[in-house]
Amino acid sequence: MDSSSRRKVSNPLGLAVLGLLMESPAHPHAMAATLRERGMDRVFKVTTGSLYDVVRALERAGWIEARETIRVGGRPERTVYQHTALGREEFVRWVDELVRVPADEYPKFLSAVSYLGALGPDGAVAALRERAGRVRASMEEIRQGHREVLESGEVPRLFVVEAEYAVRMQEAELGWIEEIIDDIEAGRLAWPGPATGRGGAGGEVR
Structure with missing residues (x-):
């Protein structure tokens, strides 16, 4: 059993x-806003419900604790957490x-490119x-967001x-896609018949 389990x-x-709270105490609403501002919602699935569920789980585990409860204007009270x-x-x-x-x-x-042959x-x-x-x-989009964050001088x-x-990974993926397209069009990537076991030109898969 690995340690993650x-x-x-x-x-x-x-x-x-936990990473955001290493910077400063915050309430969940501010955490969600920061994650989106930094484009980290591409890395982590951020919804209001999931974020509050995780915060409660971290508090139960004893990894974070409530520091204070604040109210700004007529908004609901918000609990600020810290490590x-x-x-x-x-x-x-x-x-x-x-x-x-x-x-x-x-x-x-x-998983999809494993059966690329099905498409012909x-x-x-x-x-x-x-x-x-x-x-x-x-x-x-990622490059632009990254530039804006750095130019703000706040992060x-x-x-x-x-x-x-993330950009490097996408560059690598794009390079591979372009190579495969070139190989298909040049006939360097052999296209087997319909009964290939992994999807041939006719789309048949055993």
Whole structure:
């Protein structure tokens, strides 16, 4: 059994909450706003319900604690949370593990390209070209958001370095897509018959 399965809170959004609280105490509404402002909602699935669920789980685990309750104007009261000593230790341990140890991931795109043959050469090229366009648009959106955050001077580069990693991963994916498209169009990627076991030109899969 790996350590992630033994961890009291293993939801990746919990990592984001702990990371934000390393900077300063905050209430969940402010946490959600910060994650979106920094484009981290591409990394973590952020919804109001999921964020509050994670905050409660972290509090039950003893990793964070309520610091104070505040009210601004006519808005509802909001609880500001901060790290506990245990929470800081667990956060550092969690980050260290994730950086050191590659984890098995199962991206949907990888599962789909395993059966690219089902689309036929023309269908595969069309689908890949559309994906390439979407990847380029996403890359530009991430780059623009990253530039704006850095130019604001409010957030150190270290706190948004994941955006640079995301762009590099998309650059690699885009390069691979373009190579496959070229290979299909040049006839370098052989297209087998319909009964191939993984989807041939006719789309038949055993």
